[in-house]
Amino acid sequence: MAANSTLVDEPCARHLLHRLCVLLVCLVWPLIWVGGLVTTYDAGMAVPDWPGTYGYNLFLYPYNTWLLGPFDLFIEHGHRLLGAVVGLVALSIVVSAFFRESRRWVFVLTIGLLVAVITQGLLGGMRVVLGDRTLAMVHGCFGPAFFALCAATTVVTSRRWQDYMSARGQASIGSFVVVLVAMLPALSYVQLILGAQLRHVQPNAEPAGFALIVAIHVIVAFVLWVLTILAWAKIRRCGDLTLSRLAGLLIGLAAVQIALGVGTWVVNYGWPSILAWVPGSAGFLVRAKGFFDSIIVTSHVATGSLILAVSTVLLVRSLRVRYCRSSLKEQSATEESKIENYTSNQSLLEPVTT
Amino acid sequence: MRNAALVLFVCFLGGCDARIERFQPNEVFSLSLAKARSTPTELAGKDASRVAQELYGTPDEPLWPESPAAESVLADKQNLFRSSGPVSSEKDGTHLGLFREHCVTCHALEGSGAGPASVFQNPYPRDFRHGVFKWKSTERGQKPTRKDIRELLGKGIPGTAMPSFALLTPEDLDALVDYVVFLSTRGEVERRMTAAAIDELDYGESSPGGELTLNSRNETEGGEVVQEVLDRVHSDWADAGKLEVKVPPFAELAGEDLAASVDRGKAFFHGQIANCSGCHGPAGDGSMPTLDYDDWTKEYTTRIGLTPGDREAMKPFRDAGALRPRTIAPRTLQDGVFHGGGDSASLYRRITQGIAGTPMPAVEVVSEPNGKGLTVDEIWDLVRYVKQLSTLQ
Numbered sequence: 001m002a003a004n005s006t007l008v009d010e011p012c013a014r015h016l017l018h019r020l021c022v023l024l025v026c027l028v029w030p031l032i033w034v035g036g037l038v039t040t041y042d043a044g045m046a047v048p049d050w051p052g053t054y055g056y057n058l059f060l061y062p063y064n065t066w067l068l069g070p071f072d073l074f075i076e077h078g079h080r081l082l083g084a085v086v087g088l089v090a091l092s093i094v095v096s097a098f099f100r101e102s103r104r105w106v107f108v109l110t111i112g113l114l115v116a117v118i119t120q121g122l123l124g125g126m127r128v129v130l131g132d133r134t135l136a137m138v139h140g141c142f143g144p145a146f147f148a149l150c151a152a153t154t155v156v157t158s159r160r161w162q163d164y165m166s167a168r169g170q171a172s173i174g175s176f177v178v179v180l181v182a183m184l185p186a187l188s189y190v191q192l193i194l195g196a197q198l199r200h201v202q203p204n205a206e207p208a209g210f211a212l213i214v215a216i217h218v219i220v221a222f223v224l225w226v227l228t229i230l231a232w233a234k235i236r237r238c239g240d241l242t243l244s245r246l247a248g249l250l251i252g253l254a255a256v257q258i259a260l261g262v263g264t265w266v267v268n269y270g271w272p273s274i275l276a277w278v279p280g281s282a283g284f285l286v287r288a289k290g291f292f293d294s295i296i297v298t299s300h301v302a303t304g305s306l307i308l309a310v311s312t313v314l315l316v317r318s319l320r321v322r323y324c325r326s327s328l329k330e331q332s333a334t335e336e337s338k339i340e341n342y343t344s345n346q347s348l349l350e351p352v353t354t
Numbered sequence: 355m356r357n358a359a360l361v362l363f364v365c366f367l368g369g370c371d372a373r374i375e376r377f378q379p380n381e382v383f384s385l386s387l388a389k390a391r392s393t394p395t396e397l398a399g400k401d402a403s404r405v406a407q408e409l410y411g412t413p414d415e416p417l418w419p420e421s422p423a424a425e426s427v428l429a430d431k432q433n434l435f436r437s438s439g440p441v442s443s444e445k446d447g448t449h450l451g452l453f454r455e456h457c458v459t460c461h462a463l464e465g466s467g468a469g470p471a472s473v474f475q476n477p478y479p480r481d482f483r484h485g486v487f488k489w490k491s492t493e494r495g496q497k498p499t500r501k502d503i504r505e506l507l508g509k510g511i512p513g514t515a516m517p518s519f520a521l522l523t524p525e526d527l528d529a530l531v532d533y534v535v536f537l538s539t540r541g542e543v544e545r546r547m548t549a550a551a552i553d554e555l556d557y558g559e560s561s562p563g564g565e566l567t568l569n570s571r572n573e574t575e576g577g578e579v580v581q582e583v584l585d586r587v588h589s590d591w592a593d594a595g596k597l598e599v600k601v602p603p604f605a606e607l608a609g610e611d612l613a614a615s616v617d618r619g620k621a622f623f624h625g626q627i628a629n630c631s632g633c634h635g636p637a638g639d640g641s642m643p644t645l646d647y648d649d650w651t652k653e654y655t656t657r658i659g660l661t662p663g664d665r666e667a668m669k670p671f672r673d674a675g676a677l678r679p680r681t682i683a684p685r686t687l688q689d690g691v692f693h694g695g696g697d698s699a700s701l702y703r704r705i706t707q708g709i710a711g712t713p714m715p716a717v718e719v720v721s722e723p724n725g726k727g728l729t730v731d732e733i734w735d736l737v738r739y740v741k742q743l744s745t746l747q
Contacts, residue, residue: 070447
């Protein structure tokens, strides 16, 4: 780790670290897509062994068998390969942080990333070895949390993080707004867990329990949407576009996610009676394992993760703005008191004239 | 914190899935029987469930009874192993645990139609355990053929949550057909054994014991009753193909001939014999209010003298797993969506057989007009009118 580890923000050459974090984010979202497809196609057990693939080392499995074999094998082995690449990138982030990052807490954060990706791999592996549906659900819930962590790490390693202390530090974020913004990732994650419960439902689950989860999932979806609108309304004039644009993006993402949620229900269970007025719903035919249908379901999963990551970024940036603001206030207050002291001292030193 | 870590560790070692060691007993039927016979059925239901497990195994390890009648029911016993158990797949892409992959969320492990997602569906998913199926080519009271179930899986049911499984391989579809037959047979045998235990073996507050106890060995009186039930249910399935409804040739008409036929059909639609408009409405839009229920619901409501809207009376049944009673509505014939297929042959069968398990009655086929039934030509007139109605929207 670089010397002078300190909480004080200082501009330094952290380009490589940040770029690696960006690469990680760009890899993890597709990884979530592929993982979602694995669940949608019930392909989680397409490769029964772990960490190898049918006795081969993960990286040495014959590529022609992988690419030209059954679709289940293609996506499951592809998911593992991509996961391994993500692990390697996380490892290189830790190495990069060790040499380039002066802030100790950021280095610890990168270690957290590595631990998280290893844990996620273990969860996926144990899900396969034990053939356990509940562990598959835990694996499915941990993935988005890891994605959000990657996004947060990317934010704190960015050049902008330093800029907040200067010009951007002038934006104003109240404590109510911070609480409001903090509710977004919290509720997003609650939604992810509820969705995972529905997606990985146990075969002997009670209808009443399933219905309750569906009801909460739907209600929280609209509550979350309203909260994104409220957050945007509070943030849009804060003077920082990196916050207000993100808040606006969240409104759109939440709306898309609700539409995808309806689509997911429709392709799984047909049109609900509440939407029976939709033209064509009376004759709609659900098609099991249709590719288009699977993409709708999987994009609902992936968009949920994206909402969690974006709202986490918004929260981290908001906290940063608030922190910078209070630091600057303290700094200016100190300077003012110094000036006052200096002025009063000067006045005491002035000779009394008559 | 320490407890949470311990739970996580245990999960890592042994998995967290709830164990599925047996099919749940049919408690709703036991309760209905208790009310109908005015006698406790708990012991009978328990013994019937035990014997059903001895005969048919568990959701993870299904068995198929050895008997001459049972031999010809399934296409391949191996299909039961492909369809049962947890979801997994082979290296060549073959899927195992097909029922849990495709069906269990709606139809439940036992095929009770009370799966986790069942409450959101209208109509409710089918309870296979009654052995009653709506969409088939056989006579109303008979079992469907394997081909009927296979076609239903392939085509799905438009306008409901029942998907089309046309994208599955033929082997997967065959395996699912066999598993549906397995669940239906197992469930019906369990029901009939429970009823026979009360009616023939003197089960009540106490078990009759000895020779009269239900068992899967054919050496005692209890064993003979079980064997009779098995033979009956398996024979019904084995003989289903012999009881297909023959559909006479349908003449495609055009112009004035078609118009005249449709006019005659309209008269039958509103007439006293078929009286379709009595439920489907004069315009065929399903607008007539009804307070009727399907047979699956009637079993634990009106047939045993209970009011479906009486929450207090329904509570024990709901607690035992029964779905909330819901009235059955006559279909609109105007939207061109026929759950059981809209082709001429399917409509002919539906008119002449009705729909099993529902209030939809059958129209008697007569050779000469006699005021009690319709001739084949008259039924075709009615079919043409119904088809013409479906083009209105």
